Amino acid sequence: xxxxxxxxxxxxxxxxxxxxxxxxxxxxxxxxxxxxxxxxxxxxxxxxxxxxxxxxxxxxxxxxxxxxxxxxxxxxxxxxxxxxxxxxxxxxxxxxxxxxxxxxxxxxxxxxxxxxxxxxxxxxxxxxxxxxxxxxxxxxxxxxxxxxxxxxxxxxxxxxxxxxxxxxxxxxxxxxxxxxxxxxxxxxxxxxxxxxxxxxxxxx
Amino acid sequence: xxxxxxxxxxxxxxxxxxxxxxxxxxxxxxxxxxxxxxxxxxxxxxxxxxxxxxxxxxxxxxxxxxxxxxxxxxxxxxxxxxxxxxxxxxxxxxxxxxxxxxxxxxxxxxxxxxxxxxxxxxxxxxxxxxxxxxxxxxxxxxxxxxxxxxxxxxxxxxxxxxxxxxxxxxxxxxxxxxxxxxxxxxxxxxxxxxxxxxxxxxxx
DNA sequence: GATAAAAATCGACACCATGTAGACTTTTCG
DNA sequence: CGAAAAGTCTACATGGTGTCGATTTTTATC
Numbered sequence: 001x002x003x004x005x006x007x008x009x010x011x012x013x014x015x016x017x018x019x020x021x022x023x024x025x026x027x028x029x030x031x032x033x034x035x036x037x038x039x040x041x042x043x044x045x046x047x048x049x050x051x052x053x054x055x056x057x058x059x060x061x062x063x064x065x066x067x068x069x070x071x072x073x074x075x076x077x078x079x080x081x082x083x084x085x086x087x088x089x090x091x092x093x094x095x096x097x098x099x100x101x102x103x104x105x106x107x108x109x110x111x112x113x114x115x116x117x118x119x120x121x122x123x124x125x126x127x128x129x130x131x132x133x134x135x136x137x138x139x140x141x142x143x144x145x146x147x148x149x150x151x152x153x154x155x156x157x158x159x160x161x162x163x164x165x166x167x168x169x170x171x172x173x174x175x176x177x178x179x180x181x182x183x184x185x186x187x188x189x190x191x192x193x194x195x196x197x198x199x200x201x202x203x204x
Numbered sequence: 205x206x207x208x209x210x211x212x213x214x215x216x217x218x219x220x221x222x223x224x225x226x227x228x229x230x231x232x233x234x235x236x237x238x239x240x241x242x243x244x245x246x247x248x249x250x251x252x253x254x255x256x257x258x259x260x261x262x263x264x265x266x267x268x269x270x271x272x273x274x275x276x277x278x279x280x281x282x283x284x285x286x287x288x289x290x291x292x293x294x295x296x297x298x299x300x301x302x303x304x305x306x307x308x309x310x311x312x313x314x315x316x317x318x319x320x321x322x323x324x325x326x327x328x329x330x331x332x333x334x335x336x337x338x339x340x341x342x343x344x345x346x347x348x349x350x351x352x353x354x355x356x357x358x359x360x361x362x363x364x365x366x367x368x369x370x371x372x373x374x375x376x377x378x379x380x381x382x383x384x385x386x387x388x389x390x391x392x393x394x395x396x397x398x399x400x401x402x403x404x405x406x407x408x
Numbered sequence: 409g410a411t412a413a414a415a416a417t418c419g420a421c422a423c424c425a426t427g428t429a430g431a432c433t434t435t436t437c438g
Numbered sequence: 439c440g441a442a443a444a445g446t447c448t449a450c451a452t453g454g455t456g457t458c459g460a461t462t463t464t465t466a467t468c
Contacts, residue, residue: 055417156394165395169373190360191369259446
C-alpha cells in the first residue's frame with residue numbers, strides 16, 4: 001500500500017476481467033502459433049488461460065470473437081505506428097522508409113497479420129478491419145506515386161489503381177516471405193521496393 | 205448395346221461411381237458459391253447429390269477431400285490451358301496474351317481458385333497444388349522478363365525474384381477483383397499489365 | 409471491515425456435424 | 439443366371455459448440 005490516497009486522479013482500478021481479457025488474447029496468439037486456427041479449440045484457449053470454457057464464454061462468445069479481438073488489438077497497433085511515421089517529401093526516401101517500416105511490422109506481427117488475411121473471407125468483421133488497413137496503405141502509396149509524377153486518377157495506369165495493385169503485391173509477397181524467415185522478408189522487401197520505384201518512374 | 209463387340213479397345217464402361225464423383229464435385233462447387241466453404245456441410249453435399257452422408261463417405265473421406273478433388277480437377281484444367289497457349293516471341297505481345305488468358309481463367313474458375321487460395325494454409329494438399337501452379341506462372345513470367353532484357357538471377361532486382369512478386373500481385377489483385385465483377389477484373393488486368401510492362405522496362 | 413451488488417466462474421446439458429461400422433441392395437461381368 | 443464388386447443405408451460413437459442456472463469471488467460503498 002504505497003502512499004495515502006493512491007493517485008486516483010484518473011483510473012484507480014483495473015478490473016480483474018481486463019487482465020483476463022489480455023491473457024485470453026495472449027494465449028490465443030500463442031496457440032495460433034503452435035496449432036493454427038483450425039486446430040485451436042475454445043477449450044484449448046480456456047485451458048491455456050487456466051479457466052473453464054464456461055468462464056471464457058463470459059468474455060467472448062466464440063473462437064471467432066476471440067480472434068477478432070486479437071486482430072483488432074494488433075491492427076490498432078499498426079494504425080498507431082503508421083500515423084506516427086514521418087512522411088518524407090522525397091519519393092525515393094518515402095518509399096525506402098515505408099518498406100523498412102513494413103518489414104518491421106511483419107517481423108513483429110506477421111502471425112496475426114497472416115491470420116487476419118486468412119480469415120478475411122470467413123469473418124466479416126476481420127474482413128472490414130483488414131480492408132480498412134489496406135485502404136490506409138493504398139492511400140499512402142497513391143500519395144507517393146503522385147508526388148513522383150504519376151498522374152492522379154483511377155484509370156488502370158494512374159496512381160490509384162497502381163497503388164492498389166502494388167499494395168496487394170506487397171501484402172502477398174510479405175505474407176509468404178514472413179512464413180519463411182527474416183532474411184526472406186528482407187529480400188522480398190528489396191524486390192517490392194524495386195518494383196515500386198520502377199512503377200513510380202524513379203528507375204530508368 | 206451398340207455394336208457386337210463394343211469398341212472395348214480403350215474403355216467400354218463408365219462406372220456409376222464415376223458419374224457420382226463428378227456429381228459430387230459439381231454439387232460441391234455449386235454449394236461453395238451459395239454458402240461458402242465453412243457453412244457447407246458434408247450433409248449438404250450429399251443432399252445436393254441425392255444420396256446420404258454414408259454413401260458420400262464411400263467416395264471421399266471428408267469435406268476437405270471433396271474440395272481437394274475439386275481443386276485438383278480445376279487446377280489440371282489450368283495446366284492444360286497453359287500448356288496449350290502459344291508462347292509469343294515479342295515480350296510485349298507475350299505479356300498482353302498472358303494477361304488476357306489469365307482474365308479468362310479467373311472468369312471461368314474464379315470461385316474454385318479463390319477457394320484454393322483460402323485453403324492453401326489449412327489443407328496441405330491444396331497448398332501443394334496451388335504453389336505448384338504458382339511456380340508455373342512464375343517461371344513463365346521470369347522467361348518473359350529475361351527476354352525483355354532483365355538480368356537473369358535471383359537477386360532482389362533480377363528476373364526470378366521480380367517474377368515472384370509480380371505473380372503474387374496478379375494473384376491477389378485478381379482474387380479481389382474476381383469477387384466484384386468482370387469489369388473490375390478487366391480493369392485490374394490492365395493495371396497489372398501496365399506494372400508488368402514497366403517492370404520489364406518496356407514502358408518509359 | 410461489513411455488506412450488497414456486480415463480476416466472474418463453474419459444471420452440466422442439449423445440439424450438431426463428423427466419421428465409422430455393419431447390414432443390405434444394386435451393378436457389373438463372366 | 440449368379441457371384442463378386444460396387445454402392446447405399448441406418449445407427450452409433452465422438453468431440454466441439456454454445457447456453458443456463460447455481461455458486462463463488464471481487465468490487466465499491468458506508
